[in-house]
Amino acid sequence: MKQRNMTSIYLRYQNKILMLYREGSRVANHLWISSAGGHMENEELNDAQSCILRELEEELHLKVEDLVNFQMKYVTLRYTNDEIRVIYYFFAEVADLVEIVSNGGKLQWFSLEEINDLPMPITAKKMLEHYIAVGQFDSQLYAGIMKNQDMTVSPLL
Template sequence: MKFRNIATAFLMNNDDVLLMERSETNKRMPGFWYGVGGHVEPEEINDPYSAVIREIYEETGLKDYNVENLKLKYMLLRREKDETVINYVYFGRTNTKMVLQNDEGSLHWIPKQEAMNRKFIDVLKLALEHYFEDEKNDEVMVGVMQNEKSTGIKWSTLMNMEQ
């Protein structure tokens, strides 16, 4: 089995969330909605925070000083055929809505209450729902997608064993 590591950011500005609608010509998941992010590079494998900061800049033009309180909130695990996808999902706030468009899709500031009406892959939709239910929760949650016959996710709190 192989592993694919991804870092994703959902950035908030007031009650709007920045989402990317993938291009209809995109090879993977055309027309689906995501946060900004992408693959963790080999030199970032032990530092997904650096990966998500890089991806935010590449996909939006936002620099690190435009992003506040960027925190790891979810580690999502799911299988795709012969690989396990690990997605490190961060949430933060921005001090601007000025973003640059990119060639992977189109960026949109969507009111939080309308965000869930978009077409997401199940694991991201469940993470967003979970986050919006309790945004003040400071725990890092691990979510494991259940088998393909179930459309649920099993949540656990990532515990610090040294405390």
């Protein structure tokens, strides 16, 4: 059984989250996903933050200095397609609503009320449901375990 390690970051501005419409990916095709993210390189396997900062710069041309309240909020596990997927989800705010461009697809801001109606990977959908209801209001790090179509979420700290 293989393991796939990934990182993902959701950028916020006030009551909106920046989402990316992804086409042509074998993992997430014709779906809305986080602002940026990707697979960990071998040297990043024990450092999710280094991975997401690399992805942020590669995909959105942003650095951590461009962000406010940058933090890892969720670590999720899901068994699918004969592999265990481990995803480290980060959240951050952009200080000003500046134009952000991506080389990975179409970016669009959505209000928190619109997010749950978007087609997206099930793990991201369940994590965002928890984030909107609970996680956005604290600095807690959460663990989420997917089983079938449900996610069990617990505080890690």
